[in-house]
Amino acid sequence: xxxxxxLHEVAERELSERxxxxxxxxxxxxTACLSAGANQAYEGMEQTIEKEDLALEARLIPxxxxxxxxxxxxxxxxxxxxxxxxxxxxxxxxxxxIITDHVRDHKPVETNVLDHxxxxxxxxxxxxxxxxxxxxxxxxxxxVGHRGYQAFERVITRMAPEEVxxxxxxxxxxxxxxxxxxxxxxxxxxAAATGDTKYVVANGDEGDPGAYMDRTVMEDDPHRLxxxxxxxxxxxxxxxxxxxxxxxxxxxxERLDRAIRVARRKRLLGRNILDTEFSLDINVRIGAGAxxxxxxxxxxxxxxxxxxxxxxxxxxxxxxxxxxxxxMINNVETLANVxxxxxxxxxxxxxxxxxGNTGTKVFALAGDLVNTGLIEVPMGVTLRHIxxxxxxxxxxGKAFKAAQTGGPSGGxxxxxxxxxxxxxxxxxxxxxxxxxxxxxxxxxxxxMPEIAKFFMAFSMDESCGxxxxxxxxxxxxxxxxERITSGAGTRQDMRDLEHLCHVVRDTSLCGLxxxxxxxxLSTLHYFRAEYEDMLVSEEATNA
Amino acid sequence: MRELRxxxxxxxxxxxxxxxxxxxxxxxxxxxxxxxxxxxxxEGLSVWGGCRMCMIEIEEDRRLRPACATPVNPExxxxxxxxxxxxxxxxxxxxxxxxxxHVCAVCVSNGNCELQDMAVACGMDHVRYDxxxxxxxVDASHPKYVFDPNRCILCTRCVRVCDEIEGAHVWDVASHxxxxxxxxxxxTPWGDSTSCTWCGKCVAVCPTGSLSYQGTAxxxxxxxxxxxxxxxxxxxRGEWLDPEAVS
Numbered sequence: 003x004x005x006x007x008x009l010h011e012v013a014e015r016e017l018s019e020r021x022x023x024x025x026x027x028x029x030x031x032x033t034a035c036l037s038a039g040a041n042q043a044y045e046g047m048e049q050t051i052e053k054e055d056l057a058l059e060a061r062l063i064p065x066x067x068x069x070x071x072x073x074x075x076x077x078x079x080x081x082x083x084x085x086x087x088x089x090x091x092x093x094x095x096x097x098x099x100i101i102t103d104h105v106r107d108h109k110p111v112e113t114n115v116l117d118h119x120x121x122x123x124x125x126x127x128x129x130x131x132x133x134x135x136x137x138x139x140x141x142x143x144x145x146v147g148h149r150g151y152q153a154f155e156r157v158i159t160r161m162a163p164e165e166v167x168x169x170x171x172x173x174x175x176x177x178x179x180x181x182x183x184x185x186x187x188x189x190x191x192x193a194a195a196t197g198d199t200k201y202v203v204a205n206g207d208e209g210d211p212g213a214y215m216d217r218t219v220m221e222d223d224p225h226r227l228x229x230x231x232x233x234x235x236x237x238x239x240x241x242x243x244x245x246x247x248x249x250x251x252x253x254x255x256e257r258l259d260r261a262i263r264v265a266r267r268k269r270l271l272g273r274n275i276l277d278t279e280f281s282l283d284i285n286v287r288i289g290a291g292a293x294x295x296x297x298x299x300x301x302x303x304x305x306x307x308x309x310x311x312x313x314x315x316x317x318x319x320x321x322x323x324x325x326x327x328x329x330m331i332n333n334v335e336t337l338a339n340v341x342x343x344x345x346x347x348x349x350x351x352x353x354x355x356x357x358g359n360t361g362t363k364v365f366a367l368a369g370d371l372v373n374t375g376l377i378e379v380p381m382g383v384t385l386r387h388i389x390x391x392x393x394x395x396x397x398x399g400k401a402f403k404a405a406q407t408g409g410p411s412g413g414x415x416x417x418x419x420x421x422x423x424x425x426x427x428x429x430x431x432x433x434x435x436x437x438x439x440x441x442x443x444x445x446x447x448x449x450m451p452e453i454a455k456f457f458m459a460f461s462m463d464e465s466c467g468x469x470x471x472x473x474x475x476x477x478x479x480x481x482x483x484e485r486i487t488s489g490a491g492t493r494q495d496m497r498d499l500e501h502l503c504h505v506v507r508d509t510s511l512c513g514l515x516x517x518x519x520x521x522x523l524s525t526l527h528y529f530r531a532e533y534e535d536m537l538v539s540e541e542a543t544n545a
Numbered sequence: 546m547r548e549l550r551x552x553x554x555x556x557x558x559x560x561x562x563x564x565x566x567x568x569x570x571x572x573x574x575x576x577x578x579x580x581x582x583x584x585x586x587x588e589g590l591s592v593w594g595g596c597r598m599c600m601i602e603i604e605e606d607r608r609l610r611p612a613c614a615t616p617v618n619p620e621x622x623x624x625x626x627x628x629x630x631x632x633x634x635x636x637x638x639x640x641x642x643x644x645x646x647h648v649c650a651v652c653v654s655n656g657n658c659e660l661q662d663m664a665v666a667c668g669m670d671h672v673r674y675d676x677x678x679x680x681x682x683v684d685a686s687h688p689k690y691v692f693d694p695n696r697c698i699l700c701t702r703c704v705r706v707c708d709e710i711e712g713a714h715v716w717d718v719a720s721h722x723x724x725x726x727x728x729x730x731x732x733t734p735w736g737d738s739t740s741c742t743w744c745g746k747c748v749a750v751c752p753t754g755s756l757s758y759q760g761t762a763x764x765x766x767x768x769x770x771x772x773x774x775x776x777x778x779x780x781x782r783g784e785w786l787d788p789e790a791v792s
Contacts, residue, residue, distance in 0.1 A: 292721065309718065314594040314614040467699065467718070467725030469595045474640035477723050478674040498673050505636040508609050508629075509597040 006269035006276045007142075009151055016147030021082065025060035025105050028078040028135060029092075032067035032222055033214070033253060034375070035074035039093055043075050046097035051105075060105050063144075066222020068135035070122055071375035078135060079104055090116035121391040122373045127354060129362050130215075130338045131378045133223045139257055142264045145225040151270060153344035154229045158236050158280045166237035167193060170340070172348035174360035179205055179296075179333035180408065180437045181513075182426035188330055191320040192238040195328035200240040203305070203324070203331045204231055206247040206254065207289050207296040210409025211460065213440035215364040216334035218376055220247060220254035223338070224261035228271070228284060230337030233344055235282045238330060243282060245334075246301055248289040258286050293410075293464035297512045298331045300466065311466045312512035333438065335364055355381030359425035363439060369406075370445035372397050379424070386420040389443055400445040404528070408437025410457040410464075411517035413524025414450060433524040435517070450529040451536060454522045455483040461518035472515030475506040479522065491537045500526060553619040558626060564617045571599060571612040574625065581625050582634055582663050584641075584752055585700035586613040587770060588788045589777025590709055593701050598634055598663065601625050609633070634667045643674040644723075646681075646695035647753070653766035654754030660698060681726070686736030689759055690748050694726055696755040703727065703747035703756060706773055710780070715741045749773055 020026070029044050044064065051060055068076045073090035077100060080086045087110050089100060099111045128134070137144040145151070157166055171186025192200060204227060208216040219227055231243045247255050262284055265271040273281045287305050294300045295310040302324055304310040323329020339361060343351045352360040359381040365388070367374050372394030379388065385405055389395070396402050404414040407424075413434030415422065422428050426436045444453065462476040482499045485491045503519035503526075510516045526533060551566040557579040564573035574581045575588070584596035592613050599612040604622035609630070612623075624630070641647075641660065649655045663669075681694040704716040704727070715738055719728045729735040748756040749769045757766040774788035 294721075314592065314611070316616075463722060465722040467720070467722045468593075469597050470637055470641055470644075470698070471597050473699070473722060473725065474644040475636075477677065478640060478643065481675050501632070502636060502674075505633050509600050509633055509637065511594060511597065511611075 003274075004267065004269065007146075007151075009146055009155055012143050012146045013149075016143050020147065023059065023061040024082045025056075026063060026080045027060055027100070027105070028063045028065045028080070030066070030068045030074060030076045030135060031064040032071075032134075032218065034067065034071035035076060038074045038091075040075035042094045043077065043092045043097035046094040047077075047101050050098045050101035054101060054106055056101065056105060060101070063138050064140075065136060066134045066139050067131070067218045067376055069126070069131070069375045069377060070116070070373055072373060073116060073375075076116070076135070079110075086118070088116045088118045089114045120373075120394075121387075122375075122377070122394065125383070125387065125392050126378050127362050127380045128378050129342045129351075129354075130219060130226075130335055130364050131223075131376065132342070133226065134218065134376075137223065139222045139224060140260060142225055142261070142268065145223070149345060150225055150341075151229055153341045154232050154270070155276060157233050157344055158275060158278050163193060163237045163239065166233060166344070169344065169348045170237070173343045173351040174348075174355075174358070175336065175339055175343065175351065176359070176426060177333055178335035178339070178363065178438065180411065180435060182436065185332065185336055188320070188332070189234065189238050191318075192240065192328055192330040195320055197328045199242060199327045200238060201324045201327060201329040202231055202235045202238065202240040202243040203301065203329060204243070204245040204334050204337055205296060205298070205301060205331050206245055206251070206334045207293075207301060208334070208438060209248060209293040209296050209464075210411075210438055210440040212368045212442055213366045213409060213438055215366055215376065215439045217251050217254055218364075219334050219338045220245075220251065221257050224254075224258045225265065226338050226341055227258070227334060228261055228265055230340035231284055232270070232275075232282060233340050234330070234332060234337060236280055240330070241281055241283070243284040244287050244305055244324075245284060246287050246289060246295070246305060248295075249291055255286055255288055262286065292466070293460075294466045294512070294514050297514060300512070301331065302329065311468045312514075314511070335439070356423065356425060358427065363424070363436065365439045365441045367393055367441050367443070369443040370396050370400065370448075371443050381425045382423040384421050385415065385424055388424065388441070389420065393443060396443070396445045398445075400447065402443065403446050403448055404444045404450065404453075404525075406434075406442040406444065406453065406521075407440065408435035408517075408520070409440045410460045411435060411513065411520055412437045412440075413520045414444075414453065414528060415524075416528040433520070433527055435520070449487070450525040450532050451483065451487050454525045455480065455487055457521035458483055458518065461514065464514065465518075466514075469509075469511035469515060471506045472510040472512075472518065475502055475510075476515070476518050478502060479506065479519065483522070486533060486536050489536055489538065491533075493537065493540075496533060496537065553617060555617055555620065556622045558624055559622070566617060566619070568617055569613060570601060570610075570615045570617060570621075570623055573617055574612060574623075579625060580666070581612045582667055583613060584659060584663060584698060585702065587702055587706070587750060587773060589774040589781075590702065590705040590750075593705065596698070596700055597637055600630060600633060602627055602630060631667065635669050636673075638664050638667055638669045639672045639674055641698050642669075642672050643676050644679075645697060646678060651763055652696065652754040653757045653761045653763060654696075654768070655764040657764070657767045658754060659752035659770075677723075684729070684735050685759070686734035687738075687741070687759070688736065689743055690735070690745065691757050691759055692727070692729070692735055693755050693757070696753045697727055698753060698755075699725055699727070700752055701727075702750045702752065702770075706746045706750045710773065710777055711742060711744050711746050713740050713742050713744075716747060746773060746776075 176182040583599040600609040602624040684692040708714040
């Protein structure tokens with residue numbers, strides 16, 4: 003067996019290399035920037051460095067997401083001893099200019115400079131995304147050079163599993179998949195379960211429209227996820243782990259596969275990790291395109307190779323999960339918090355955010371905003387701060403109308419609640435949910451019944467068909483919404499719509515069905531007049 | 546010799562009854578002659594929990610629970626017939642009626658249909674929702690049986706009985722959501738099935754006229770669900786017993 007990786011030595015080497023170059027150019031190669039042409043920009047810089055003979059001066063580093071996706075492709079230029087300069091909309095010409103003008107002639111390309119002292123960047127508190135735009139996701143050395151696997155090494159060589167669980171519990175970390183279950187308690191459940199084999203599953207089946215928090219972690223910082231899983235497995239006594247990635251994320255699958263291969267080779271995975279007694283193997287499982295497989299029991303069925311439908315709980319997965327063995331499912335973002343918590347301590351983590359809602363949350367900011375992209379903010383910041391300061395407000399002088407959180411399971415929040423702190427409990431009180439972190443902002447032109455219909459169509463298409471209220475109910479809810487939005491709805495349709503929402507919510511088997519009516523119920527609550535304005539008039543009905 | 550089972554006291558609609566500590570609310574209700582509507586539940590088959598007709602209210606529990614999958618708890622107070630439950634069940638039945646093509650007047654199971662009985666028992670007198678009137682092809686390729694998916698409510702009793710009691714697993718569900726449909730083998734005609742043993746258990750256990758014998762006319766089809774339960778109990782106990790007495 004090969005000798006395990008010497009984390010200290012790798013980190014040292016990485017650091018000395020890092021500061022060996024006067025110029026370091028970090029180019030975002032994440033999905034959003036790649037689709038905006040980051041590849042061409044990268045090639046342009048690579049060739050120009052070659053041509054200008056700057057290879058000993060400037061080091062070009064492909065990195066993960068820098069956040070402000072609407073301005074991509076993004077490039078950061080760091081020069082030893084000066085402030086960094088960030089560039090936006092870097093096409094091939096700008097990329098070549100960056101090398102010739104900025105690096106060679108020391109004159110920044112003013113036309114494309116992006117001020118990184120705007121609230122979008124300065125209001126963020128990065129834990130999960132701390133390596134985004136910093137490390138090269140495909141090099142384990144790059145992760146190790148940024149304190150990667152330090153926590154893991156300390157945990158498995160010097161800590162008892164109970165101590166680890168205690169720290170997670172004390173940190174107050176709650177499940178980032180949406181429900182907000184205390185993570186420490188879940189870990190303790192699996193630790194207490196008996197069985198020869200126990201499983202840890204990372205849920206990367208992120209499916210809410212417009213959400214890409216977990217994708218970014220898996221693509222841009224795959225080793226962070228592996229480290230989080232490793233710590234979770236050690237703390238709970240699991241020896242097998244799966245990462246369930248949706249098939250629509252091929253780049254995440256590729257980078258995770260590579261990360262796992264490298265980690266095995268470096269003895270950070272496999273038998274007797276780092277020469278300890280602890281063994282763990284991680285495998286990637288690819289979803290088959292069903293939204294419902296994000297539901298934990300459907301996800302387990304899918305991993306087992308069966309039809310992805312939810313089953314009744316109890317028994318909960320920590321009692322009977324994969325192939326009948328105790329299994330714990332954590333969201334990708336949840337696990338990505340773990341290495342930093344173990345490194346910096348529970349007290350540090352719980353000092354961020356608010357009481358009962360500690361730490362940070364990643365949001366995919368989308369819709370009618372000046373700045374859209376990925377942000378990580380402390381829990382409890384107000385919606386207004388996110389929308390107006392970080393998002394830069396609504397473009398074209400339009401007014402804010404609503405913010406949609408939680409995707410098809412969530413609700414719309416109207417402008418009078420903009421000062422609500424964004425945390426699990428406040429959003430639930432408003433009839434929405436935190437969800438996994440999708441946040442869509444809508445301006446005054448958006449019709450709320452249309453939004454409700456959009457999400458109902460989504461839930462209808464994604465219903466697995468197992469339970470009758472969800473299978474047949476979402477179809478009828480959609481039919482009613484179609485009739486209302488087409489202007490043919492009556493007061494009776496409104497009553498039927500509202501009642502059926504309650505039926506589907508109260509009687510469906512799994513979370514998908516139970517929350518499918520939420521977009522309708524919350525828009526009915528805050529924007530009922532819009533529905534009523536669409537109905538056929540009383541006279542027409544009586545005629 | 547059978548082992549002694551622990552008993553506990555629970556209440557159905559404020560009337561106390563004796564229940565076994567290791568049974569479900571549905572089992573306790575049936576032994577005590579408390580009616581809880583249900584469509585997918587069959588004593589002796591695995592619990593599916595899909596029809597959602599057996600939802601009950603439990604004191605100090607905010608959520609509705611399916612009786613078929615809720616274990617008995619000592620001192621629990623169960624309500625099976627509240628205004629909310631009545632309204633919800635009626636709505637679910639209407640959803641099922643609107644989803645397929647359930648036309649009793651021309652159905653082989655007219656008069657012997659659990660869906661029909663349930664509609665009567667729950668007081669469903671009309672359907673508020675749009676009839677979807679799907680066009681689903683009937684599979685009459687089997688020499689002995691007919692499968693009419695228009696009358697199927699996807700309770701999966703046939704899937705479970707074929708897999709769990711007969712051990713053939715001819716049936717399964719394909720597609721999802723509103724398109725979900727039962728298939729035999731790999732979505733090939735039932736008559737071509739090489740796994741079907743012609744045992745007829747799926748037909749016996751079907752709650753509607755979806756599965757019937759070839760040649761039956763309107764109102765002639767009679768299912769025998771209790772036979773399946775007796776069979777299941779006999780298998781597990783090794784003797785012929787009344788399924789509800791031993792459940």
